[in-house]
Amino acid sequence: MIEPVRDPAVIEGYLRDASNLLGHAELLFRPASTAEVAEVLRWCQREGMPLTVAARRTSTTGAPVPMGGALLSTERLATVHSLTEVDGGVLLGEYQSTVEASGRFFPPDPTSRHECSVGGAIACNASGSRTFKYGPMRPWVESVEAVLADGTVVTADRDTPVPWPVPRWVEPAVKTAAGLYPADNLLDLLIGSEGLLGVVTRARLRLTALPPNVLTMLVFLPTREGLLQFLPRARALAPRCIESFDRQALELIRGRVPDVPTADCALLLEIEHEGEPPIEPWFDLLSDVGALLDDTIVVTDDSGRARLHAVRHALPASVNEILIQNGVQKVGTDFAVPADRLGELLALYDAVPMRSVCFGHIGDSHLHKNLLPRNAEELAAARALYFDLARAAVAMGGTVSGEHGIGRLKKSHLALMVPPEVIDGWRTLKRQVDPAGVLGRGVMFD
Numbered sequence: 165m166i167e168p169v170r171d172p173a174v175i176e177g178y179l180r181d182a183s184n185l186l187g188h189a190e191l192l193f194r195p196a197s198t199a200e201v202a203e204v205l206r207w208c209q210r211e212g213m214p215l216t217v218a219a220r221r222t223s224t225t226g227a228p229v230p231m232g233g234a235l236l237s238t239e240r241l242a243t244v245h246s247l248t249e250v251d252g253g254v255l256l257g258e259y260q261s262t263v264e265a266s267g268r269f270f271p272p273d274p275t276s277r278h279e280c281s282v283g284g285a286i287a288c289n290a291s292g293s294r295t296f297k298y299g300p301m302r303p304w305v306e307s308v309e310a311v312l313a314d315g316t317v318v319t320a321d322r323d324t325p326v327p328w329p330v331p332r333w334v335e336p337a338v339k340t341a342a343g344l345y346p347a348d349n350l351l352d353l354l355i356g357s358e359g360l361l362g363v364v365t366r367a368r369l370r371l372t373a374l375p376p377n378v379l380t381m382l383v384f385l386p387t388r389e390g391l392l393q394f395l396p397r398a399r400a401l402a403p404r405c406i407e408s409f410d411r412q413a414l415e416l417i418r419g420r421v422p423d424v425p426t427a428d429c430a431l432l433l434e435i436e437h438e439g440e441p442p443i444e445p446w447f448d449l450l451s452d453v454g455a456l457l458d459d460t461i462v463v464t465d466d467s468g469r470a471r472l473h474a475v476r477h478a479l480p481a482s483v484n485e486i487l488i489q490n491g492v493q494k495v496g497t498d499f500a501v502p503a504d505r506l507g508e509l510l511a512l513y514d515a516v517p518m519r520s521v522c523f524g525h526i527g528d529s530h531l532h533k534n535l536l537p538r539n540a541e542e543l544a545a546a547r548a549l550y551f552d553l554a555r556a557a558v559a560m561g562g563t564v565s566g567e568h569g570i571g572r573l574k575k576s577h578l579a580l581m582v583p584p585e586v587i588d589g590w591r592t593l594k595r596q597v598d599p600a601g602v603l604g605r606g607v608m609f610d
């Protein structure tokens with residue numbers, strides 16, 4: 165068996181994720197091979213030792229935060245074997261750069277892709293701005309090698325049957341990453357299972373052709389009406405992403421980019437194209453909905469797009485910095501609702517009586533409204549507000565998580581959306597793969 169790290173000073177560096185939830189653990193394993201991962205899991209089963217899988221800890225839900233027991237870090241499972249075969253601990257952005265240098269493309273692009281791992285993105289069925297066109301991680305994973313919670317090593321693809329009964333349930337008809345997928349094969353069950361059923365040690369991924377050209381625009385809309393008129397017509401022009409930043413988000417951005425105009429919201433659009441960039445139909449539409457045409461930023465090269473992405477990425481990072489300064493945990497929504505209910509959700513968000521910042525994947529009607537409590541009292545109020553918003557999103561036919569998953573912090577919200585008998589069915593399934601209940605104890609459901 166590999167020797168665990170027991171030094172609290174080393175372990176301390178692994179106890180928090182981006183939600184700012186702090187955990188504790190007695191042992192840290194850093195296996196460098198699938199066989200070592202299997203040894204650790206078999207030992208944990210024998211000892212009844214709780215084990216939490218932690219990759220890059222960019223989760224916003226407390227999912228990789230241990231509450232006692234042992235931690236398994238995937239940091240040493242970090243080899244890119246070929247353009248389509250990677251270890252679970254490889255950084256997603258690093259892998260994507262390798263793929264793109266060969267003229268191929270792996271589309272899923274969580275904003276955190278340069279900080280998160282391939283295995284973490286699979287475990288959360290992560291999404292990104294390009295999910296609007298290409299979907300989340302799920303369709304881009306062809307197979308995985310995983311060590312199940314009982315220490316069995318499996319290779320799972322879409323022909324691999326699930327050896328345990330999987331509860332049937334109908335997910336909301338929106339982009340969603342909440343709960344165990346109602347899968348008929350082992351691969352789809354593992355994708356999005358938040359490290360509860362096994363450790364993804366290696367994955368075979370699907371690639372597509374690198375788009376020849378991308379037109380990127382940052383546009384500013386002065387009114388809510390303009391935004392709601394813009395979205396259905398923009399969707400018809402088939403961009404690959406429509407991202408939004410609200411007025412308060414623009415204030416935060418202004419700290420880094422001084423000449424940002426005042427507007428109700430800004431949208432970041434990316435349009436893949438061949439030949440000349442299709443600027444005319446977009447400017448016709450922007451003019452129709454009253455966008456600030458003179459302030460529109462149009463970029464056709466990769467480095468310009470990277471600069472705009474850096475601004476986009478600075479937002480969640482700035483929010484997380486504020487939370488750390490305030491000494492509180494993240495209270496950020498991850499709801500997606502059907503497109504025809506987006507206006508209602510935005511109206512509810514506008515009415516939130518607390519400092520907040522809203523941004524996200526508006527093309528998928530999926531926004532992150534981040535409440536910014538300043539102390540423990542406001543944190544409690546923010547959580548109560550959040551719960552009411554979650555209930556409203558579910559009533560609209562939406563999901564409590566479009567991409568971040570449930571983790572430790574959103575279990576009560578999952579229960580608003582998923583019937584208790586389904587959650588009971590997941591417990592039964594979990595007991596079969598994980599008899600001692602060691603892996604990810606307390607994540608997704610109790």
Ligand SMILES: Cc1cc2nc3c(=O)[nH]c(=O)nc-3n(C[C@H](O)[C@H](O)[C@H](O)COP(=O)(O)OP(=O)(O)OC[C@H]3O[C@@H](n4cnc5c(N)ncnc54)[C@H](O)[C@@H]3O)c2cc1C
Binds near residue numbers: 220
């Ligand atoms: C600034 C910022 C922006 C973000 N933007 C996005 C976004 O646009 N879209 C999005 O979807 N998410 C986003 N996230 C959330 C987060 O980055 C993703 O959920 C990411 O997939 C987590 O990967 P990780 O390697 O950090 O995993 P961790 O946070 O370490 O773990 C996440 C979960 O996956 C499990 N896990 C990790 N590795 C494995 C493995 N090999 N096998 C089995 N289980 C495993 C863990 O146990 C845990 O349950 C963002 C986070 C931040 C901080």
